[in-house]
Amino acid sequence: MLTAVFATGCGNPAPPTSVTYSATTSSGSTETPQPIVAVFASATPATPITPTRIEMLTATSAPAPARTSSPVPLPTFTPMPMDDLASIATVTASMPVTGATPQPGHIMGLEQARVPILMYHYVSPPPVDADKYRLDLSVKPADFEKQLAYLSENGYSTISLYDLYGRFTLSATLPAKPIILTFDDGYRDAYDYAFPLLKKYGMSGTFFIVSDFINSGNPAYLSWDMVKEMSAAGMDIESHSRTHPDMRNRSVDFLVWQILGPIESITAYTGKRPHFFCYPSGEYDDAVIRVLKSADVWGAVTTQYGALHSLDDAMTWSRIRMRGTTTLQQLAAML
Numbered sequence: 001m002l003t004a005v006f007a008t009g010c011g012n013p014a015p016p017t018s019v020t021y022s023a024t025t026s027s028g029s030t031e032t033p034q035p036i037v038a039v040f041a042s043a044t045p046a047t048p049i050t051p052t053r054i055e056m057l058t059a060t061s062a063p064a065p066a067r068t069s070s071p072v073p074l075p076t077f078t079p080m081p082m083d084d085l086a087s088i089a090t091v092t093a094s095m096p097v098t099g100a101t102p103q104p105g106h107i108m109g110l111e112q113a114r115v116p117i118l119m120y121h122y123v124s125p126p127p128v129d130a131d132k133y134r135l136d137l138s139v140k141p142a143d144f145e146k147q148l149a150y151l152s153e154n155g156y157s158t159i160s161l162y163d164l165y166g167r168f169t170l171s172a173t174l175p176a177k178p179i180i181l182t183f184d185d186g187y188r189d190a191y192d193y194a195f196p197l198l199k200k201y202g203m204s205g206t207f208f209i210v211s212d213f214i215n216s217g218n219p220a221y222l223s224w225d226m227v228k229e230m231s232a233a234g235m236d237i238e239s240h241s242r243t244h245p246d247m248r249n250r251s252v253d254f255l256v257w258q259i260l261g262p263i264e265s266i267t268a269y270t271g272k273r274p275h276f277f278c279y280p281s282g283e284y285d286d287a288v289i290r291v292l293k294s295a296d297v298w299g300a301v302t303t304q305y306g307a308l309h310s311l312d313d314a315m316t317w318s319r320i321r322m323r324g325t326t327t328l329q330q331l332a333a334m335l
């Protein structure tokens, strides 16, 4: 029996306490841990990816066995010996941190686009006993709707991270006033409040979910059924890691476990393979970026403030934090 204790999410004072996993499913059948599969693909963005290297890692140490509940059968790969971990580490270590291949005519690093990426956490009335952190992270639904109305009335169009990435890699045209709305941690209120209001205004959002928070069944978080429904309605479901840890100074094995599992789960449940990542608490190091790139993740968002983005900094795109106290005037000034 293994015990997984969840880390707190983005200053969230009320994460799930602890969840105990056993190797036996509720139906009583023995569950075979899924292997973690790392696909090393070419870094060419937005084009069909040709895998250049396929390896299989068998999780052995620290974290619990890779426990990807997959209603859809995943492709199987030929297992490789464990000492291939070393060669994987070598491959990832040799990969350039900014390795996206530009399209013809693109001048790497010079093309920029100003697209505000708003960062929300809770969109719900904060509980009566909420501390200052929870209050800061909570946008009341009425305020959220006023913000959507403001954006709509002032000509802003919600786009996705895929649209922004395509601006650089495919020279895709963006609307005159593009904006991206992101929601961290996969709280249940995303389904109860944010999702219906986005639909009401004909807008879309990107939801960064923590897969083991969902697996836990904790009612404070989304369920996979909700995730499926939101995805089918046009919302983007992307990864915010498996357990929301500090990802700095970790082994490749740990990072692969945190990064590959959620990608496989989201793919299996939604039928859409995620390609973007949100660093837990905004923390990362070069090893995290290398493993993300090896997992065919195209871009990642931080908690750094800013709205100017390029292909060069796709793994560290900045955002604009939306607080419980953010006024429409403050929002307007930040756009």
Ligand SMILES: [Zn+2]
Binding pocket: 009, 010, 184, 185, 240, 244, 279, 280, 281
């Ligand atoms: Zn978070």
